[in-house]
Amino acid sequence: MTFTVGTILQETALFFEKRGLDSARLEAELLLSYILGTERLRLYLDHDRPLTSAEINEYKEVIRQRLSGKPLAYITGKKSFLKWDFFITPDVLIPRPETEILVEKTLEMVKDQATGAILELGTGSGAIALSLAHYLPAFQFDAVDISPAALRVASENALRQNLYERVSFYGGDLYAALPNEKKRLYTGIVSNPPYISSQVIPGLSREVREEPLGALDGGPDGTEMIKRIIERAFEYLAPGGFLALEHGHDQYFVVEETAKKAGFTTVLSYQDYAGFPRVAICQSAK
Structure with missing residues (x-):
């Protein structure tokens, strides 16, 4: 199966919701924009872009870290204030x-x-x-x-x-x-x-x-x-x-x-x- 930016975000947000994370869609977007080295807005512009195997594997790794309890800011290395x-x-x-x-x-x-x-x-x-x-x-x-x-x-x-x-x-x-x-x-x-x-x-x-x-x-x-x-x-x-x-x-x-x-x-x-x-x-x- 080929994952696009849009499909992987949808599946990840649902997965995060089932695991009880607050702001599931937002967290899915922030993690993916971190992996892709882009702004969140770009995810919507590139909604249909296919992801490479390397990008998918990196995304899976940060999802694993997040679900293990590692704070989002420690994964991405930044926090808005x-x-x-x-x-x-x-x-x-x-x-x-x-x-x-x-x-x-x-x-x-x-x-x-x-x-x-x-x-x-x-x-x-x-x-x-x-x-x-x-x-x-x-x-x-x-x-x-x-x-x-x-x-x-x-x-x-x-x-x-x-x-x-x-x-x-x-x-x-x-x-x-x-x-x-x-x-x-x-x-x-x-x-x-x-x-x-x-x-x-x-x-x-x-x-x-x-x-x-x-x-x-x-x-x-x-x-x-x-x-x-x-x-x-x-x-x-x-x-x-x-x-x-x-x-x-x-x-x-x-x-x-x-x-x-x-x-x-x-x-x-x-x-x-x-x-x-x-x-x-x-x-x-x-």
């Missing part, structure tokens, strides 16, 4: 749609400022810092991660997006990675830290457990890293600066309490697309 595609490896957390809200709320906080400096803690792929850098061309950015492998991915994304001169990367544990002259510098600090409680990790889906443990595990109650970030934020924020955090759906009150104890006067909460509290903006009086 806001307006940009980011290079992704198993060394970094895969950017989520909810994290786009974190970027959007950060942008709202600086909409009236001509220039400034922003620090991202736990940059991973660099998706947050680099997206902000696209939107804020007059700002400078620093991005920290404890993982050398993650920093290599983030640096590669900065190079690919022509932002390497505007984003500086530091390796180390949160604020300890930064030189002393960075204190009291930042207009804002932004972070999507690990916030899943340790005991929940084993029960996560096989796909999520493929992601780096250090980017998921937030300690016994999931707020260990969040508290560390909040408690030292004032050392690095300029007067009137803000802290923007993504957090677990049941962690807002811990974030609020910790932030108020640290000296923040206002803590605003924003919901994710499912209606759960997901982003907190901590502000201090000017």
